[in-house]
Amino acid sequence: MDHAPRAPRRPAAPGSPPGGDERVRGAHPHAEPGAESDPDRAGGFPRPRRLPERQTVRDQVLGALRGALLSGELCPGAVYSAPALAERFGVSATPVREAMQLLAREGAVEAMPNKGFRVAERSSRDMAELAEVRALLEVPVVLRMARTLPAARWEQLRPLADATVAAAAQGDRAVYAESDRAFHRALLELSGNRQLVAVADELHRRAQWPVTEDHGCARPGAAPARGTSARLVTDATQHAALLEALAGGDLAAVESLVRGHVCGT
Structure with missing residues (x-):
């Protein structure tokens, strides 16, 4: 019995499925219909969505x-339990313990087994x-940026x-500390060195904890202790003076201001 000649089978493209079943190039073998045209899907899989920051x-x-x-x-030297702070x-006590553990890594407190956390005591030597x-760390970096x-x-x-300056006028150490660190972070970020910024910010935070002998520790039920507004404002105005020296290219003034500001002189 004669058979009609069959048309030659087109060779399968390299990597195509057996049987010559050609698929659209780039299509995922398990993709759902319409997946490639769906802006929220890629290759048949949902695109990652950014979670809301909270x-x-x-x-x-x-x-x-x-x-x-x-x-x-x-107060420095005092021990506080997580349940009491909570x-x-x-x-609840859990987020308090977690926060205290982070503060322990920063050296602000010390974990006391079965008691709580003891607030670290800082001496003048520690601050120096x-x-x-x-x-x-900071003086040579700021000088280099001043030149370029x-x-x-x-x-x-x-x-x-x-x-x-506005934060310093309030006389609140905590408010001023955040504002002060924000300025220094932005200044050092101009160097483009992310590791430098991270290390400097951590050192800056540690340097902001009050010295024990100068610490205005509040009595139970008393209002929070506040720093001397005049002292904080003097410290804050050095930022503006530094910007003037940087803009004017006065390297000697830049070095003197950065070193004096960091060392508190």
Whole structure:
């Protein structure tokens, strides 16, 4: 019995499924119909969606604890239990413990087994050593930027410098501390070195904890201790002076201001 000749089978493209079943190039073998045209899907899989950023309870407690440490509500050398602090903040003890553990890594508190957390005591020597390290790190970086960056770049930091003066006028150590660190972060970010910014910011935070002998520790039920407004304003106005020296290319003034500001002289 004669058979009609069959048309020659087209060779399968390399990597195509057996049997010559050609598919649309780039299509996923398990893709759902219409997946490629769906802007929310790629290759048949949902595109990752950015989760909304929310401040966790732990972060809120951490901010409150930092403020209490700086203002004098939590006294150096005193031991505080997580349940007692949780009752103060109206939260469970878990986020308080988590926040305290982060503060322990920063050296602000020390974990006391079965007791709670003891607030670290800082001496004048501790602060002097931190200032020396900060100066070794920041002075050469700011001088290098002063030689290379145009004057207009420094003017971008003016609003942050003004904000530190406004915060200092309130006389609240915690409010000023955040504003002060924001200015220094923005300044060092102009170097383009992210690792430098992270290390310097951590050192700066440690240097902001009050010295034990000068700490205005509040009595139970008393208002938070506040720093001397005049002293904070003097510190804040150095930011504006530094920007003027940077914009004018006055390297000697830049070095003197950065070193004096970091060392508190």
